[in-house]
Amino acid sequence: MSSTNQADLLPALHRLQEKFGYIPDHAIAELAKAHNMAQAEVVGVIGFYHDFRRTPPGRQRLRICRAESCQAMGADALALHASTQLGVEFGATTADGEVTLEAAYCLGNCACSPAVMLDDELHGRVSAERLDAMLAEGRGV
Amino acid sequence: MTQRIFVPRDASAVSVGAERVCRTIENEARNRGLDVEIVRNGSRGLYWLEPLIEVEIDGQRIAYGPVNPEDVPGLFEAGWLQGGTHALCHGPSEEIPYLKRQTRLIFARMGVTDPLSLEDYRAHGGFKGLERALDMKAEDIVDAIDTGGLRGRGGAGFPTGIKWRTVMNAGGGQKYIVCNADEGDSGTFSDRMLMEGDPFCLIEGMIIAGLAVGADTGYIYLRSEYPDAWDVLEDAIVTATREGILGANVLGSGRGFELNLFKGAGAYVCGEETSLLESIEGKRGLVRAKPPLPALQGLFGQPTVVNNVITLASVPWILAHGGEAYKAHGSGRSRGTLPFQLAGNLKQPGLVEVAFGMTLRELLYDFGGGSASGRPIRAVQVGGPLGAYLPESRFDLPLDYEAFAAVGATVGHGGIVAFDDSVDMAKMARYAMEFCAIESCGKCTPCRIGSVRGVELLDSMLAARPQHSNDDTLLRDLCQTMLEGSLCAMGGMTPYPVLSALDHYPEDFGLSPKQEEAST
Known part of the structure; x- marks a missing residue:
């Protein structure tokens, strides 16, 4: 029944990440055992999917849509603004551990482009000013 | 008498403030001692007007939008509950040209009903297709889909009836219905809208597919970028199971259908059907070589139907009204309707369900209203990130699978992204x-x-x-x-x-x- 066992791996990874914010190294061996897989296979699955991370994220996760519809409405400038304001590249976390900046490739909010997602909260028609306000609010400023 | 006000719960509407508007309306009504009931509907798809609030007066819904929280006191002052005039008023929702000129078959309930109310769903034609299907032989269900000419709405446009027939004839044993809800193409949001705004329609379509091919288990592979759709579907599945629509005894028929919700993990390629199947099996989402076709060796090696959300959501209508009625819409070999999604640099982006055959120009200008920036539209990408860019000389192409293929383009999932002349x-x-x-x-x-x-x-x-x-x-x-x-x-x-x-x-x-x- 190894295939059935392995089929629970993605839900298990989602649960772990929801709890810890990332997949801790010490969980790999347990995951491998529980799902009847080699540790290398588990690491391979984690590495394939953009959602899963192996290091702790910032307190907030800011995803900026970089796909076509948002590009048509100024997402490149918004992305540059976010990166400059936060002082980090995409994929990195601010030095104070507050915000992880990530690119998203479509949030399904294309009729209200440009779109961003702060944690699980979707925002549409986002201007640079609104983005600043959202981040300030998130930091409790 | 309690008066009903409709405030969309759709993620896009909420992303531009519908939640805050909802709370402001509640507070204002309470402070004014007014008896109102707020219904959280799906979005009508007129996104440039979101948050679009509707007030029901004598059974007719009057639209106001886009409504910001600070507009709410003024709307009460203007007497919007009695049909008072206001700058944000668009008159009766159904009469707004953008909506009136559409042919809403699959999206007929969208924005009209409370997505999680089974009572609403039934009152608006829900389960008629399933009830019919339960009285039909499997072959006849597949025939109805064949007659309707339904083709895969995920992008490939493969005839759904042929796929179903292959799975139906694949012999005994475990079979699966897998819904591809990994809507990753930029410029597309019809799957998300449908799952958030009319989830029972997808569930009904999947059960019918199960009856047709002999599958008692289904999976919805939902991308993780859609947390709101996840919540709605989760609720809808619980309700449908409790009410005997899903489970061991579908509507008392003795036939069973169990539905599982599966969360993707941010991989665009998992929208490809074999990669998606690998992902459900807990593996890296590597594409499989075909053959074998998923219809014969799909999920866990078993015969599997993999269909897009809109394909499956089109099924109840076809069963309820008959294949001929569906086929009556469309052009050439592209039958029925497609919910097109207008996005990018357009003044009036939104969901436009029309029959195949309309030109790109009509969608861009008659519906879309031209560019949002006021500059000329220079390029339009149709069919997502893998679709061709079309210049103005192609705007009179009819939206039809074959007409697009003939010029090296694709209709895909119906996403249309416009760019103005500042594009490089x-x-x-x-x-x-x-x-x-x-x-x-x-x-x-x-x-x-x-x-x-x-x-x-x-x-x-x-x-x-x-x-x-x-x-x-x-x-x-x-x-x-x-x-x-x-x-x-x-x-x-x-x-x-x-x-x-x-x-x-x-x-x-x-x-x-x-x-x-x-x-x-």
């Missing part, structure tokens, strides 16, 4: 290659390596212009290799946006315009 098409071509490099599953070389080489090539072309004229021989050669040598549409269609950009906008690449005529 060489950069868009580079982006197409970059996106492929980021999202390639890595299994086949043309896609994995070709996309990286494509980015490098375009970088050097971008760096050379405008001082030096470029040569596109190498880039075209690479595109040809990817087109012909890739395992799936990821690498196989990435050349579409690149080549169409080269063909129609050579000047953006530092190429002389002469080459345009030579290549088209």
Whole structure:
């Protein structure tokens, strides 16, 4: 029944990440055992999917849509603004551990482009000013 | 008498403030001692008017939008509950031209009903298709889909009836219905809207598919970027199970159907059906070589129907009204309706369900209202990131699978993204290659390596212009290799946006315009 066992791996990874914010190294061996897989296979699955991370994220996760519809409405400038304001590249976390900046490739909010997602909260028609306000609010400023 | 006010719960509407508007309306009504009931409906799809609030007066719904929280006191002052005039009023919702000119078959309930109310669903034609299907032989269900001419709405346009018949005839044993809800194409949101705004319709379609092919288990593979759709579907599945629609005894028929919700993990390529199946099986989402077809050896090696959300959501209507009624809409071999999604730089972006055959120009201007920036529309990408860019000379193409294929374009999932004349098409071509490099599953070389080489090539072309004229021989050669040598549409269609950009906008690449005529 190894295939059935392995089929629970993605839900298990989602649960772990929801709890810890990332997949801790010490969980790999347990995951491998529980799902009847080699540790290398588990690491391979984690590495394939953009959602899963192996290091702790910032307190907030800011995803900026970089796909076509948002590009048509100024997402490149918004992305540059976010990166400059936060002082980090995409994929990195601010030095104070507050915000992880990530690119998203479509949030399904294309009729209200440009779109961003702060944690699980979707925002549409986002201007640079609104983005600043959202981040300030998130930091409790 | 309690008066009803409709405030969408749709993620897009909430993303522009519907939740805050809802709370403000509640507070205002309470402070004024007014007896109102707020219904959280789906979105009507008139997104430029969101948050679009509707007030029900004598059974008719009057639309106001876009409503910001600070507009709410003024709306009460203007007597909106009695139909008072206000600058944000658009009159009866159903009479708004954008909505009135549509043919809403599949999206008939969208924005009208409370998505999680079974009572609403039934009152608006829900379960008629399923009730019919329960009295029919499996072959007859497949025949109805065949007659309707329904084709896969995920993008490939493969005839649904043929796929179902293959699974139906695949012999005994466990079979599966898998709904591909990994809507990753930029410019598309109809799957999300349907799941958030009319989830029982998808559930009904999946049960009917199960009856047709002999599958008692279904999976919805939902992308993780759609947390709101996840919540709605989870609730809808609980309700449907409790009410005996899902489970061991579908509507008391003695037939069973169990439905599982499965969360993706941010991989675009998992929208490809075999990659999606690998993902449900807990593996890296590597594309499988075909054959074997998923219809014969799909999920866990068993015969499997993999259909897109809109394909499955079209099924209840076809069963309720008959294949002939569905087939009556459309053009050529593209039958029925498609919920087109207008996005990007448009004044009036939104969901437009119309029959196949309408031109791009009608959608862009009559519905979309032209560009949001007021500048000329220079390029339109149809069918997501793997779709071709079309210049104005192509705007009179009828939206029809074959008409688009004939010019090297694709209707895809019906996403339409408009760009104004500030767009740099060489950069868009580079982006197409970059996106492929980021999202390639890595299994086949043309896609994995070709996309990286494509980015490098375009970088050097971008760096050379405008001082030096470029040569596109190498880039075209690479595109040809990817087109012909890739395992799936990821690498196989990435050349579409690149080549169409080269063909129609050579000047953006530092190429002389002469080459345009030579290549088209």
